[in-house]
Amino acid sequence: QSVLTQPPSASGTPGQRVTISCSGSSSNIGSNYVYWYQQLPGTAPKLLIYRNNQRPSGVPDRFSGSKSGTSASLAISGLRSEDEADYYCAAWDDSLSGPVVFGGGTKLTVL
Amino acid sequence: QVQLQESGPGLVKPSQTLSLTCTVSGGSISSGSYYWSWIRQPAGKGLEWIGRIYTSGSTNYNPSLKSRVTISVDTSKNQFSLKLSSVTAADTAVYYCARDPSGDLPLDWGQGTLVTVSS
Numbered sequence: 001q002s003v004l005t006q007p008p009s010a011s012g013t014p015g016q017r018v019t020i021s022c023s024g025s026s027s028n029i030g031s032n033y034v035y036w037y038q039q040l041p042g043t044a045p046k047l048l049i050y051r052n053n054q055r056p057s058g059v060p061d062r063f064s065g066s067k068s069g070t071s072a073s074l075a076i077s078g079l080r081s082e083d084e085a086d087y088y089c090a091a092w093d094d095s096l097s098g099p100v101v102f103g104g105g106t107k108l109t110v111l
Numbered sequence: 112q113v114q115l116q117e118s119g120p121g122l123v124k125p126s127q128t129l130s131l132t133c134t135v136s137g138g139s140i141s142s143g144s145y146y147w148s149w150i151r152q153p154a155g156k157g158l159e160w161i162g163r164i165y166t167s168g169s170t171n172y173n174p175s176l177k178s179r180v181t182i183s184v185d186t187s188k189n190q191f192s193l194k195l196s197s198v199t200a201a202d203t204a205v206y207y208c209a210r211d212p213s214g215d216l217p218l219d220w221g222q223g224t225l226v227t228v229s230s
Contacts, residue, residue, distance in 0.1 A: 045158065045217075046220070
């Protein structure tokens with residue numbers, strides 16, 4: 001049981017916009033930054049979004065992050081086949097669960 | 112461009128200690144404001160943060176693993192290490208090392224190494 005809650009799966013067709021949610025609590029998302037990782041099959045995770053909505057160098061602007069209260073979302077616009085991957089949210093946590101917690105991951109399928 | 116590479120035994124017996132090393136290349140482990148982390152992922156499951164160390168030696172650990180985990184750094188070898196004691200089959204996972212910019216979560220990751228706990 002992950003501290004941060006994500007839907008196990010999401011899907012979309014090429015060109016579509018999809019969003020993945022991440023729900024937490026006041027001790028993590030509610031009071032700290034949210035991070036998003038993309039994990040392609042058989043590879044290490046790659047940082048997509050840091051500090052809620054910032055993109056590291058090299059990450060396309062098709063990927064965007066947002067946060068409101070104790071929830072966060074990752075949006076992918078102009079969906080491409082190569083976006084098919086697992087996506088994880090993460091955050092600092094000020095409770096006994098911390099200091100770092102991950103979501104359970106969302107498997108994105110491009111139909 | 113910094114690169115991280117995990118190394119260590121791929122098979123560990125139950126009740127023994129898992130030991131892994133992460134070698135950092137392309138930059139000094141002592142330079143800059145970075146933390147050095149370990150994260151693991153059981154097959155088909157999600158990511159679990161294990162802990163991290165600053166080059167000063169300051170550490171943070173996952174409370175659920177804290178009693179069994181030790182992370183250390185060897186600046187002379189540009190390496191940091193993970194020791195996990197009293198392992199069981201539940202500790203079977205791909206173990207990743209990573210670099211965290213100060214104040215942020217992991218940015219740069221190693222490729223990961225599979226450790227299986229089995230007799």
